[in-house]
Amino acid sequence: MSTQSTQSARTPTEWTRLDEKTRRRILAHTPDLMVVEVEFAPGGVGAPHTHPHVQATYVREGTFDFVVSGEPITITDGDSIVVPSNELHGCESATGGTLIDVFTPAREDFLPRG
Amino acid sequence: MSTQSTQSARTPTEWTRLDEKTRRRILAHTPDLMVVEVEFAPGGVGAPHTHPHVQATYVREGTFDFVVSGEPITITDGDSIVVPSNELHGCESATGGTLIDVFTPAREDFLPRG
Numbered sequence: 001m002s003t004q005s006t007q008s009a010r011t012p013t014e015w016t017r018l019d020e021k022t023r024r025r026i027l028a029h030t031p032d033l034m035v036v037e038v039e040f041a042p043g044g045v046g047a048p049h050t051h052p053h054v055q056a057t058y059v060r061e062g063t064f065d066f067v068v069s070g071e072p073i074t075i076t077d078g079d080s081i082v083v084p085s086n087e088l089h090g091c092e093s094a095t096g097g098t099l100i101d102v103f104t105p106a107r108e109d110f111l112p113r114g
Numbered sequence: 115m116s117t118q119s120t121q122s123a124r125t126p127t128e129w130t131r132l133d134e135k136t137r138r139r140i141l142a143h144t145p146d147l148m149v150v151e152v153e154f155a156p157g158g159v160g161a162p163h164t165h166p167h168v169q170a171t172y173v174r175e176g177t178f179d180f181v182v183s184g185e186p187i188t189i190t191d192g193d194s195i196v197v198p199s200n201e202l203h204g205c206e207s208a209t210g211g212t213l214i215d216v217f218t219p220a221r222e223d224f225l226p227r228g
Binding site: 010029030056060073078082084085100 | 147192
C-alpha cells in the first residue's frame, strides 16, 4: 500500500486468457482507477455479469453489441459508454476488436496474486 | 439528476477548443466516471495543472511526453497511466495524436452549461 496512492503501476501485466476468443491485461492502475485492455477474436463474447465497480468502456477497434440493463447498444471504434455500479452488462463482437475498460475502484480481483 | 445514476450520457459533446493545437469533447459520462477525447496537433501542449479528480490517460494515437509530479514519462499508442488526485501533470506531443482521459468523479467543470 505504501506507494499505491501516489504512484501507479503502469507496466502491462501478462495476458490473462478468458476463453478461446477473449483475453485481457491490465495496462495501469491505482486503487482508484484501473485500465484494462480486452481483446476479442471475431465472435468473442463477454457473458452478462455485474460488479459493484463503475465501468467506462472505450472501443479501440471493432464493433461490439452490448446489452446494458436489458438495453441493446452497439458501439464501434472511438465510441464510449459508462456502465453504472451493479448494472447487468455483456457484449459480443462479430468483428472482433479491442476494448479499453476503466474501472473505479480498481478490480482487485484482476490483480495477479503475489 | 434523475437519470444520471442509472443511465450514462453517451452522445459525444461538441468539441471545445482549448487553444490553437488542442481540443476536447466528452464521449460519455455519469457522475462517477467521465470519458474525454483530447486531440493534439503536432506540438500541442497540455500545460501543467492539478485537479482533485483521479485521471486515467490512454493513448489512442501518437507519442506524448508527460511530466507527472516532476517525473518525465513518455507514452505512446496503447500505453496508459493513472494520475492520482491533485498530482501536478502536463504533457506535450511532437507527433500530435489523441488521448482518452477518464476521470473519477466526473469533471463537472467540463460539462456544457445548460
